[in-house]
Amino acid sequence: MPSSTAAAATGAQLPVNAWEELLFTGLRRGYFGDYGGAYIPEILRSTLQELTDAFDAARRDPAFWAEFVDVMQSYSCRPTPITHLENLSAAVGGPQIYLKREDLNHTGAHKINNVMGQGLLMRRMGKRRVIAETGAGQHGVATATMAARMGFDCTIYMGSVDVERQRPNVFWMEQLGATVVSVKDGSATLKDAINECLRDWAFSMEDTHYALGTACGPHPFPQMVGYFQRIIGEEAREQMLQQTGALPNRVYACVGGGSNATGIFLGFLGDDVVELVGVEAGGHGLDSGEHAARIAGGGGSPGVAQGYKTYFLQNEEGQMQHTHSVSAGLDYIGISPILACLYDQGRVRFEAATDDEVIAALRRLMSTEGIVGALESVHAVAGFLREAGQLSPDDTVLLNLSGRGDKDIFTIGDAIGDERWKQFLKDKASRL
């Protein structure tokens, strides 16, 4: 696209192609500013090259994106709507709140966007087996779903701590025909599941594709995942213009690895008037040491792990630190190099919401709007609520509800301490 490359040369931003510029015209291959790259064992080089080539060919083929959009429309329910939260808007006396409803996707989260896209790519590459890591289990369920639908074998690696936190999703993955491997190494969470995938892949790459679930990892994953997830932002931008006649003042998204945030932010990248806010997991508070905020609060620092360079929660010697979040999906040491770059550029602001703020925000969202968001997603709501007062009723904000909360029933039941729920579990168990 001459325009965008020209733009790249001049450094100017053209609204339409801003995202292409960021994703595909970086000076160093696979880099976004100082972040990204492919720090992987030599054995995986050719595999990542094969993937990069397949992806480049696909994205240059107009039929590919069309096929992707068609699959997402007929198998999931894209375009997912935006919902105006009149009640919550009135209650906070702040701006008009619009929610992008990724929770309505098949399997209940935005993860399916990326997974179906990679599934179509697998077909092109002729792979027959897919492996994936999962934290909350949403990406695992999405991948198992894609594998069932497209006829691939499927193995899901999941930290044993997350297996425990998200057993319902484990149950569904297995029902969908996937093998779920519980990873006990390290902190037994998302990052360790990723390591285990890379190890499996280093051996199985010939017939196996690794469907990484977020905009992290070695090149071309951040680029590719961002490319598929941008469907969120593209739809949302058009919908906001249609329904409100203007762009939102701010866009909020929760940030784990960064795929849903990248996906919605890319749609507004060229709109300098739109402030982009990423909300990380504040856990028990930024100074508790029990959180997963890599950028907000400045706890993280640049490093290289899991195949890429970005801000990590690590000690001064480069050893990764323990992270915590009430939401398994945000409980991760790294952040998308794309977002790290946008942070350095000052294009995205980062905040953190604590576990307690999130539970409170979820209860509010449920009781005022009848929407049960995933704990991950509700970080975006909580991050917004804290600063709702900064905006006036004439302003509008767009919050990305990346997923639904059904999967969190055990976590929320615990967090809220619902007595009847506990009793129910006791009865169930006693009758087994």
Next chain:
Amino acid sequence: MPSSTAAAATGAQLPVNAWEELLFTGLRRGYFGDYGGAYIPEILRSTLQELTDAFDAARRDPAFWAEFVDVMQSYSCRPTPITHLENLSAAVGGPQIYLKREDLNHTGAHKINNVMGQGLLMRRMGKRRVIAETGAGQHGVATATMAARMGFDCTIYMGSVDVERQRPNVFWMEQLGATVVSVKDGSATLKDAINECLRDWAFSMEDTHYALGTACGPHPFPQMVGYFQRIIGEEAREQMLQQTGALPNRVYACVGGGSNATGIFLGFLGDDVVELVGVEAGGHGLDSGEHAARIAGGGGSPGVAQGYKTYFLQNEEGQMQHTHSVSAGLDYIGISPILACLYDQGRVRFEAATDDEVIAALRRLMSTEGIVGALESVHAVAGFLREAGQLSPDDTVLLNLSGRGDKDIFTIGDAIGDERWKQFLKDKASRL
């Protein structure tokens, strides 16, 4: 609409208005053939009249349906897509299978269609409190959701047996701000919850609306619920024509009270070439006495209860019988008078699928297509699978997937006897 009344006079069916003819031009007010009516205590007469008047005014106001469609589009994700099940079609070597994806709706089932419609009507009537019965809990969750979104107080009546079977939904209803009342009378299932609603309503009607969840009960409920749920069939008909260029040979839907079946059937009512098949709950088998098949198998007979006349599962003296189904949502004694009428007319064929057939069909749907349907909905799939051989690969069938299966994790976990799931529950409980 002169055309349709003319049609009514001549008795001829005009495709477009066939559903209006059936719903609104019956000879006796509130009747469909011999079924329907309003057999209610005198105290409720004026309330039902008020509701009928409000509904008649609304449906004659073009803006009302437009508002309804808009709400369903922006708050849920209508139009829900139809998905071509290539794998399952190939596997059974039968017809091309298309699935109407009501499972993608907000709250996970078609119930929200009816509930949002009645919510809009409540606003017109100026009611401030809503009550509802629920079986599977889907209608309860949908009603609690609507109440939260529209700002109504909400009380949900649920048989204590169902409260036990569907605790996750109870948990969500309460989180959504509803009061859930466990009904211990009678068989402590759906029918008893309906009785309890009628009793509450006989006292609270002034400021309270009873949002009945299926196409049963006294006039105008069957008519009104059918009217809102027809959005399923209207969308599906257009989608089939668009995607396959023709009408399906058959349409299958599960039948509890009958709202999802009525909803999809109404769209094809005027298309005599389309065979309509309703699948009831076969439970442990039609001759086990442990089922909820009112028409298939001939176990039911005409009677009057819960405010309307239809086929009920009752003994020869008119006492209602115990029913059973693995799916709480189909575990009901009565059937929509609209469907009873269509059965007498020979327009709808009725079959029953057993619990075991349903579990098997669900596992197949999950592993071949990556879709986790609700146990209720999968009755339609199981009913089809049994006779898939009757059709050729050039034929097409449309199955209504009325909801998703997340809510059924406990039931399915039990039915499948998943060991790790049981262990998980034990651990959870032991740590409380």
Next chain:
Amino acid sequence: MTGSRLETYVRERLAGNRGILLMTHLVVGYPSLEANRRMLEIMADADVDLVELQMPFSEPIADGPIFVRANQAALESGITVDEYFEFFDDARSICAFPRLMMGYYNPVFCLGHKLFCRRLADAGGMGFILPDLPHEEYDGLFELADDNCLAPILLMTPTNSTEHLRAIGGNARGFVYAVARKGVTGCRTEMEEQLFRFIDACRHATGLPLALGFGLRSGDDLTALRERVDIGIVGSALLEVWEQGGESAYTGLLTELAAARG
């Protein structure tokens, strides 16, 4: 209109200078047929004027908790339609005053209108009350009732429009059953102005004797209703005292009620 056999009885009873008549109620088969017989004997001793014998049904939508449980228990004890009519018939030997069938429509529908009327008449019934059957749905039932000298008793409620009250009045036979308040059977009703206004409305809508039911619990209630209505109906309150205080308490309340008629 031979259904007015019942009307005539009521008017005569009132003429025998009673301020108000007492109609009682019991659920056949609860707590047991023996207990029911004992109840009837006590009613007879108290010289009750009329009694409703409820035919149990599995879906009693117009009843409150106490009668819901009674209906359910009666059915669980296995009571059948035959046994119901048998009991109804036998009751003749215990009480001379009119017995009315009360119950939900489905058993009647399943039996068939014709057979129902004949069997009720044969059992000595003077009329029936079907709380979930609006007069529009009576179908041929009015005529069959007439043929069998049975009074189909209709209900008037506070939520009915004047026009509907008149329509009901037009179809009623024997007397009219005025429902004192919203809701279901069982909870207390206050004897207050609003209620009296409703009673007047019913009077305007029918020339037939007027019975008032739902929530009457004591002699005072009856006293307060004297001259205002012709019949006071006491149901749940009686079953409650039987369950809580047994026979003696039951006798006590009935004596109080009977005395309060003046």
Next chain:
Amino acid sequence: MTGSRLETYVRERLAGNRGILLMTHLVVGYPSLEANRRMLEIMADADVDLVELQMPFSEPIADGPIFVRANQAALESGITVDEYFEFFDDARSICAFPRLMMGYYNPVFCLGHKLFCRRLADAGGMGFILPDLPHEEYDGLFELADDNCLAPILLMTPTNSTEHLRAIGGNARGFVYAVARKGVTGCRTEMEEQLFRFIDACRHATGLPLALGFGLRSGDDLTALRERVDIGIVGSALLEVWEQGGESAYTGLLTELAAARG
């Protein structure tokens, strides 16, 4: 190219008619620094030719279960970068043969390329192996290595294209680390035709001495590789025998391996 100090050493060792050299490995801090010292002593007794001292890292993506656990345990025991270099330095007194740093890139990145090279050189290191750092990402590290007389040892793998093998060969110093097969450290590798073809490919891509690692477990493996490669690398197998058979078993395997060099 002072990095060739290591190359020179290797060539001289081979010249002293050895069919193949033996490079061993240990994870610093696992099971303990004391144990590590004992391992080094036993290696010295067996006259090992080279040793890799692995710097523990929390995300060892190129390692199999046994080293993953070793890395984790070492970190849990609290080992620091300072302690690592300290041990590296002390090792001098135990073993005369060259010590190479092996480890993942992040600790190096956090320390800074410059400081890393200086500290490694000061500790007497002759080179380093960074399995997750492709040569394109070396940045200024090649130059800094040269300045500090350190050999940056690069890896060649069976999945590399000829063109890439050549690129790697062009950047390598000291010797080239050929990875015998796909996958991670720890599982057995068969000494078969396919492997030998890969070795030839590596030979074509570099004139430097060639080391082969991943899955070598016995003296027989080494024997089979004589004349084919210059250095055989044994890692997991040694740690495994230490964990299962302790010091004596460890000594046993090392003696077997040393003898197999011919």
